[in-house]
Amino acid sequence: MNEDYIHIVLADDDEDDRLFFTDAFEELKITTKVQTYNDGVYLMDYLNSEDAILPNVLFLDLNMPRKNGMECLKEIKANEKFADIAIAIYSTSASEEDIENTFIHGANIYIKKPDNFKKLKKALSEVVTINWQYHTSGLNKDNFLLRL
Amino acid sequence: MKLFVKFDFNAVCTKVLTEKLDALDVKYNLLGFGEVELLEKLSSEKYAAFTNALSEYNIEIVENQKSILVQKIKDTIIDMVFNEETIVNVKTSAYLADTLEHSYGYLSNLFSEVTYTSIENFIILQKIEYTKQLIIEGNLSLTEIAFQLNYSSVAHLSTQFKNTTGITPSAFQRIITKRREIQQNN
Numbered sequence: 001m002n003e004d005y006i007h008i009v010l011a012d013d014d015e016d017d018r019l020f021f022t023d024a025f026e027e028l029k030i031t032t033k034v035q036t037y038n039d040g041v042y043l044m045d046y047l048n049s050e051d052a053i054l055p056n057v058l059f060l061d062l063n064m065p066r067k068n069g070m071e072c073l074k075e076i077k078a079n080e081k082f083a084d085i086a087i088a089i090y091s092t093s094a095s096e097e098d099i100e101n102t103f104i105h106g107a108n109i110y111i112k113k114p115d116n117f118k119k120l121k122k123a124l125s126e127v128v129t130i131n132w133q134y135h136t137s138g139l140n141k142d143n144f145l146l147r148l
Numbered sequence: 149m150k151l152f153v154k155f156d157f158n159a160v161c162t163k164v165l166t167e168k169l170d171a172l173d174v175k176y177n178l179l180g181f182g183e184v185e186l187l188e189k190l191s192s193e194k195y196a197a198f199t200n201a202l203s204e205y206n207i208e209i210v211e212n213q214k215s216i217l218v219q220k221i222k223d224t225i226i227d228m229v230f231n232e233e234t235i236v237n238v239k240t241s242a243y244l245a246d247t248l249e250h251s252y253g254y255l256s257n258l259f260s261e262v263t264y265t266s267i268e269n270f271i272i273l274q275k276i277e278y279t280k281q282l283i284i285e286g287n288l289s290l291t292e293i294a295f296q297l298n299y300s301s302v303a304h305l306s307t308q309f310k311n312t313t314g315i316t317p318s319a320f321q322r323i324i325t326k327r328r329e330i331q332q333n334n
Contacts, residue, residue, distance in 0.1 A: 029264075030264060100319070100322075100323060103315075103323045103327070104323055104326045104327050104330060105327075105330065106327065110314075129264050129265055130273070132263070132264060132265075133263070133265065133270070133273055136263070137222055137270075139273075139277055140277070140280075140281070143277065143280040143281070143284070143324070145313055145314075145315060145320060145323065146313055146314055147313065147314025147315050148314055
């Protein structure tokens, strides 16, 4: 029915996590296009490049070498050009402090990395569906907070 | 010699439409008032050919009716949620069916097909969005918000808020307040 696809980007230094992530999206019924980057520097280089197609949803791992997720988040939020991107933190940390801190700095979604593939698919599907609602139903994105 | 003819526009158009649809070799229902239900999916080539064939007669396909109807469902729900009268007194399924003149079952299936979510979930999402807005405005307590949005109790609203967003209403309020402080300092 919907011809458009949703453009997803993930920055994560763990190869297995990147693979699970890409596989999970392939199995969802929503059409997505997924690109992955190995750390924050590669990610920001891509986003700042002139011909970059900005993602609808950007997933950020928190612990990455060279430039971590929090640094990326702050850079992205400081740049008007990226205002339309929904930002999802995708991390193994479940510390309340980390979670609240990322939300305060402008993240829309916080996902604790699930321990199995089925849960991962469910979580990603939920993220994409709700994000789609914000996108298509004119909801106020400043109030978009989701924790899974 | 002069002849006078009398024609029935509706019959003429229906005849044209029927011929062109038959030529497409798809199953369809004519619903009247310019509404056609296709019972199978149309390839984009066939769709283009059909549009072309109709344009000869200046007949245009107005819009994808499904998207229009889904938009109407959304608008109706939003009106209903944001209106104090309806949210308290009206049963959603009956209200949608009456307003949009389709059965609730039809509307519900169509909605799920197009939006990847159900009408029920969409209503919850809208109510939670409204709650967020009222929390941020800060004029009402959560108990008053629960009452205004017709929740049976403040606990029910809190639970639904937590289930939908993963965070509690008070955490939401705290986060938004701190976020604004940071934005103001920048």
